[in-house]
Amino acid sequence: MVKCIKCPNNAIWVCYCSDAYLCKDHAGEHSIFHLNQNTSPNLVKLELSLSDFEMNELKFRIERRIHFIKNYKNKILQEASNYIRSIESMCEIALKKLDNDITECYNFLNLGLYDEKFKEKIDIFIKTKYNPYNMHKELKVHNSVADFFSIDLLDNMEFIDGANVVEKLYKDFDLCVQGHISYILCIAISRDDKYVASGSQFDRMIRVWDIKEKVQKYFLKGHTDSVRGLAFTPDGKYIVSASNDKTVRVWSIANRNQKAILEGHTDCVTGVSISASSEYAVSASWDTILCVWDLTTFKLKAKIAGHTGAINSISVAYNDEYWVSGSCDKTIKLWNTEQYNLIYTLYGHTDVVSSVAVSKNSQIAVSGSSDKTVRVWDLEKKLQIYIFQSNSHTISGVAITDDGNFALSMSWDNTIKLLNLQTQSEIYNFKIIGSNIYCLAMTSDGKYFVIGSTDFNIEIWDIVGKCKIGVMSGHSQQVIGAGIFHKKNAVITLGNDKSIRVWDINNKSQVQVLTGNSYSIRATLVTNDYKFILSACDDKSIRLWNYKDHTYIRSFGKSNNSRIKCIAISQNNEFCISGFFDATLKIYNLYNFTETAVLIGHTGSINGVAIVENDKFAISGSADCTLILWNLSTFSLENIFKGHTLPVRGVAIIGTKMISTSEDNTVRIWNIYMQTCECVLEGHSSWVLCICISDDGSLAASGSADKNIIIWDLNNKNKKYELIGHENPVSGVAFSRDSKFLISVSSDKSVRVWDAITGVENYILLTHTTKFWSVFITKNDKYALFSSDDCTVHIWDWKEKRKITVLSGLKSIKKIIMQHLELQTLFN
The missing domain is CATH 3.30.40 (Herpes Virus-1)
Structure with missing residues (x-):
C-alpha cells in the first residue's frame, strides 16, 4: 500500500x-x-x-467470528435443553401430586359410610391439601430467561458518542438531526414553496428544510464565515449564498454539494438575488459594490459602483429589467440589467436602509430602515407612495406578496407587522416571544412566513390564521450521542440543548422530544500535585479523572439544580470552587468530595472565579456586572467591585492585582486590597470573553467575540499586540509557564499556538468537529488540556504537537437513554 x-x-x-x-x-x-x-x-x-496478508487476516477474523457464533448457538441449545428438562421434571412432579389427590378423592366417594368424623376429614383435606385458587396463577417467563434468549437485540442496537454522530446518521440513514447552533441570519424560500434554506452565523452552515414536513433534508458546508444571504434559482437547480468570507457560492440542489466559489468582493457579502431567467445573480457587499455573476460560466460579468456606503440588500425585479439595492448611505438605487448603470436614486430614508423587496409585477418596492419606517415606492414613477411609521425600533427586514397588495415588516422590537399597501394600513401585529428575529421570508402564495431567530430555531407562521404552526425539527445545540435501534427503525439523539429526540428512520422525521441535559465541558483544571483532573460539565456535575493514568474516577456536585460555568482549585489542592448559572458558588472538599459551603451574593450567573494565591480569598465575576471578593475562612462576602457596565465574563489574579473582562468590550485592572480600579484597557470591538496573566506578571491576554486576541503590557498598561487568525469568538487563552507562548481556543473549533514575544501565530495545534471552551496548561509546561462542546477533554503535549489522549465525560449513552421510562420500550 x-x-x-x-x-x-x-x-x-x-x-x-x-x-x-x-x-x-x-x-x-x-x-x-x-x-x-x-x-x-x-x-x-x-x-x-488489501494485501494478501491483510486479506488472509480478514478471512481469519471472519472464520473466527463464525466459530464464535456456532459455539454461542450450541450454548443456547444446551442451556435451553437443560431448562426444558428442569421444567418437565417440575411439571411431572406437580401432575403426579395432582393425580394422587384425584385418586384420594375417588376413594372418599367410594366409601359407603359417611359420619361426622368423615366430614371432618374431608374439610381438612379441602382446606389444607388442595387450594383450587392456585390454578388462576399465570406462569410468566422470568426476566433473566428473556434476557438470555434476546440475542437479536445485540445485533439491532448501536450506541455512538462524540462529534461525528451527526455525520454518521446523515451518511448511514440520510437523517439530519442537527439544527443550527448559532444565530440564523438569512432565509430563502424556493419558488414552488416546498423548501426553505437557512444560513447561520458561527456554524457557517446552510440547511435546507421541507416546509410541509418540517424536517431538514440536507445541509451544505463550505463557507468560512457567517452566511448572510441566500436565494434559490427559479429553475430549481441551485442555491446561491453570500457570506462574510467575501465569497458568493453556488450549490447544486440535485447533488447537494458546492458547485462554484465566486470571488470578487473585498468585504462581507450581505445579500444575493437571482434573475427570473436563472441566468445571473447579483450580490451586494459592504465594499459598496454590486457584482453580477453568470450562473452558466460562474464568472464575474460586471462590478457596479454607485453607493457611498455598505450595501445591505439587493432584489432583482421579476421582469429582469432592473434590480433594486438598499444601502447604509440611506438611499435606494435602481440599476439597469443590460447596461449595468444607475437608472435612478430614491431618497427619503433618514438612516441605514436594511432591506428592500420588489413585487412580482415589478411595479412596487418596499423598504425597511433604521429610521424605524417602512416605505412603499412606485418603481415606474420613481416616487415614494407611503410611509408606515408605527414602529418603535429599526426595521430589519421586509417581504412583499406577489400581487403587491400586502407586505410584512420585521422589527428589532420582536414584532412582524402585516401591512395593507392598498389601504395603507396595518392589519395585524405578530408578536414573537422568547427570542430576537434576524430574518424573514414569505411564501409566494402569501399564506405563510418563515423566520429565523437568536434561539437558533426556524418558525413557520400562518398569516391568515395569525398563529405559529410549527418549528423545524433538530437539536439547537451540539448533538453528542445517539442510540440506533435498527429493529425498531428508530434513532434517539442526545444534544446540549437539554433535549432527547426520537427519530423515525424510514420517514426521516422527528417523532418525540423529551427533556434531557446539556453535556458541554466548560472548564478543565489539574491539581497542583498532579493527582486529579477536574472538569466542569453542563450536566450540573464536576467530572474527576486520575491524572496519571487518565481513568475516570467519579462525578460530584450534582445535587445543585443549576449548570456549572467555571471552576477554580486551591493552591493546597484541598478544595475547589465552582460557579453556577443560578448566581451561587459552591466549595467542595477534594478529599471526600463533599460540599463545604455555598457563597451567595451575586444576582446573575457566575462567569468566572479565581482563588487568591494564599487560598484565603476568592474573586468571582458575574452577569450582574460586578466582582465579589470572598473570605474563604468565614465564607462571607468581603467586598463588591463595581465599574463594568455589562456582564463580567472572565477574571484572573496575580499577587494583589485582579484583571476582569466584560461584555462592555473592556478589560479592567483592579487592586484587590485597595479595592480600586487602576486602569481600563480598551481595544476590543466586541465582548471580551476570557483573560489570562503570564506567570511573571508582565503580560495579560484577552480573547474576544471580535475573534481577536490582545496581549497587554501590564507594566505600561497598553496594548502590545493584536493577534488575528481565529474565525470565530475566542473562548479561552493561556500563557506557557515561561511566558514565551500563548495558546488559544475558539468556537471555530481550533487550537492555536502564538509567539507571545512577537505576536505571530506559530501553528494550529489541532482542529476538532465541535467548539472548544477553555485551555489549561500544566505547571510543568508540558501538557495542555482543552475542554470541548462534545463532553470531551483533549490532552496534548503541545510542544511536541502530540495528542496524548481524549477523555470522555459520557460513560454510557445507553444508560442515559434508559433513564427515561418513555424510551424503554425500544429495548424490548
Whole structure:
C-alpha cells in the first residue's frame, strides 16, 4: 500500500495539488495549509486494495467470528435443553401430586359410610391439601430467561458518542438531526414553496428544510464565515449564498454539494438575488459594490459602483429589467440589467436602509430602515407612495406578496407587522416571544412566513390564521450521542440543548422530544500535585479523572439544580470552587468530595472565579456586572467591585492585582486590597470573553467575540499586540509557564499556538468537529488540556504537537437513554 509522504502510516488520501499521498492526520494538516494560503484542497480518497496478508487476516477474523457464533448457538441449545428438562421434571412432579389427590378423592366417594368424623376429614383435606385458587396463577417467563434468549437485540442496537454522530446518521440513514447552533441570519424560500434554506452565523452552515414536513433534508458546508444571504434559482437547480468570507457560492440542489466559489468582493457579502431567467445573480457587499455573476460560466460579468456606503440588500425585479439595492448611505438605487448603470436614486430614508423587496409585477418596492419606517415606492414613477411609521425600533427586514397588495415588516422590537399597501394600513401585529428575529421570508402564495431567530430555531407562521404552526425539527445545540435501534427503525439523539429526540428512520422525521441535559465541558483544571483532573460539565456535575493514568474516577456536585460555568482549585489542592448559572458558588472538599459551603451574593450567573494565591480569598465575576471578593475562612462576602457596565465574563489574579473582562468590550485592572480600579484597557470591538496573566506578571491576554486576541503590557498598561487568525469568538487563552507562548481556543473549533514575544501565530495545534471552551496548561509546561462542546477533554503535549489522549465525560449513552421510562420500550 502507498505510504503517507510525512509519516510511515498508510495513505488514504491524495491531494492533486502536488500528488501528495497523505494519512488521515496529515490530510487534515494539508487542508489547513490550503486554507491558510487561501486555496482549496483537492483531496480525493484512495481506493484501497488489501494485501494478501491483510486479506488472509480478514478471512481469519471472519472464520473466527463464525466459530464464535456456532459455539454461542450450541450454548443456547444446551442451556435451553437443560431448562426444558428442569421444567418437565417440575411439571411431572406437580401432575403426579395432582393425580394422587384425584385418586384420594375417588376413594372418599367410594366409601359407603359417611359420619361426622368423615366430614371432618374431608374439610381438612379441602382446606389444607388442595387450594383450587392456585390454578388462576399465570406462569410468566422470568426476566433473566428473556434476557438470555434476546440475542437479536445485540445485533439491532448501536450506541455512538462524540462529534461525528451527526455525520454518521446523515451518511448511514440520510437523517439530519442537527439544527443550527448559532444565530440564523438569512432565509430563502424556493419558488414552488416546498423548501426553505437557512444560513447561520458561527456554524457557517446552510440547511435546507421541507416546509410541509418540517424536517431538514440536507445541509451544505463550505463557507468560512457567517452566511448572510441566500436565494434559490427559479429553475430549481441551485442555491446561491453570500457570506462574510467575501465569497458568493453556488450549490447544486440535485447533488447537494458546492458547485462554484465566486470571488470578487473585498468585504462581507450581505445579500444575493437571482434573475427570473436563472441566468445571473447579483450580490451586494459592504465594499459598496454590486457584482453580477453568470450562473452558466460562474464568472464575474460586471462590478457596479454607485453607493457611498455598505450595501445591505439587493432584489432583482421579476421582469429582469432592473434590480433594486438598499444601502447604509440611506438611499435606494435602481440599476439597469443590460447596461449595468444607475437608472435612478430614491431618497427619503433618514438612516441605514436594511432591506428592500420588489413585487412580482415589478411595479412596487418596499423598504425597511433604521429610521424605524417602512416605505412603499412606485418603481415606474420613481416616487415614494407611503410611509408606515408605527414602529418603535429599526426595521430589519421586509417581504412583499406577489400581487403587491400586502407586505410584512420585521422589527428589532420582536414584532412582524402585516401591512395593507392598498389601504395603507396595518392589519395585524405578530408578536414573537422568547427570542430576537434576524430574518424573514414569505411564501409566494402569501399564506405563510418563515423566520429565523437568536434561539437558533426556524418558525413557520400562518398569516391568515395569525398563529405559529410549527418549528423545524433538530437539536439547537451540539448533538453528542445517539442510540440506533435498527429493529425498531428508530434513532434517539442526545444534544446540549437539554433535549432527547426520537427519530423515525424510514420517514426521516422527528417523532418525540423529551427533556434531557446539556453535556458541554466548560472548564478543565489539574491539581497542583498532579493527582486529579477536574472538569466542569453542563450536566450540573464536576467530572474527576486520575491524572496519571487518565481513568475516570467519579462525578460530584450534582445535587445543585443549576449548570456549572467555571471552576477554580486551591493552591493546597484541598478544595475547589465552582460557579453556577443560578448566581451561587459552591466549595467542595477534594478529599471526600463533599460540599463545604455555598457563597451567595451575586444576582446573575457566575462567569468566572479565581482563588487568591494564599487560598484565603476568592474573586468571582458575574452577569450582574460586578466582582465579589470572598473570605474563604468565614465564607462571607468581603467586598463588591463595581465599574463594568455589562456582564463580567472572565477574571484572573496575580499577587494583589485582579484583571476582569466584560461584555462592555473592556478589560479592567483592579487592586484587590485597595479595592480600586487602576486602569481600563480598551481595544476590543466586541465582548471580551476570557483573560489570562503570564506567570511573571508582565503580560495579560484577552480573547474576544471580535475573534481577536490582545496581549497587554501590564507594566505600561497598553496594548502590545493584536493577534488575528481565529474565525470565530475566542473562548479561552493561556500563557506557557515561561511566558514565551500563548495558546488559544475558539468556537471555530481550533487550537492555536502564538509567539507571545512577537505576536505571530506559530501553528494550529489541532482542529476538532465541535467548539472548544477553555485551555489549561500544566505547571510543568508540558501538557495542555482543552475542554470541548462534545463532553470531551483533549490532552496534548503541545510542544511536541502530540495528542496524548481524549477523555470522555459520557460513560454510557445507553444508560442515559434508559433513564427515561418513555424510551424503554425500544429495548424490548
